[in-house]
Amino acid sequence: MPNITLSVPPDVYKKMKEHSEIRWSEVARKAIVGYLERLEKGNLELPAKDILKMLGKDFEKKVTETPLETYERFHKKAREAEWTRTRSFTTRT
Known part of the structure; x- marks a missing residue:
């Protein structure tokens, strides 16, 4: 586990x-x-504001102070990694 x-x-x-x-x-x-x-x-x-509140002030501060470009870059990397992972599957017909 x-x-x-x-x-x-x-x-x-x-x-x-x-x-x-x-x-x-x-x-x-x-x-x-x-x-x-x-x-x-x-x-x-739950609205994003409530989730941020639950995660705490430090987390909320990091999220709000991080430039949007950083999130876009990580999102692009994650999307590319997911595409690489899923296209490597073989299917049987």
Whole structure:
């Protein structure tokens, strides 16, 4: 199973440490699965502003201060990588 790393504010981390009996990775996994299920069902209608707020001020600051050209460059790279990946599939007829 792949691993991910999360950043949480120090006060949240302190509260998490007070409840060491809880498997926080399982809590995060269930939250992610639930979020994806709502997203796939179309029941997730959060504006970008709300998502940025949930991700925190530091993330929002990075997003808003990054030039649009940077995002366009990364989008182009991702699109080209996806095209390379999908065109390498062979199909049986």
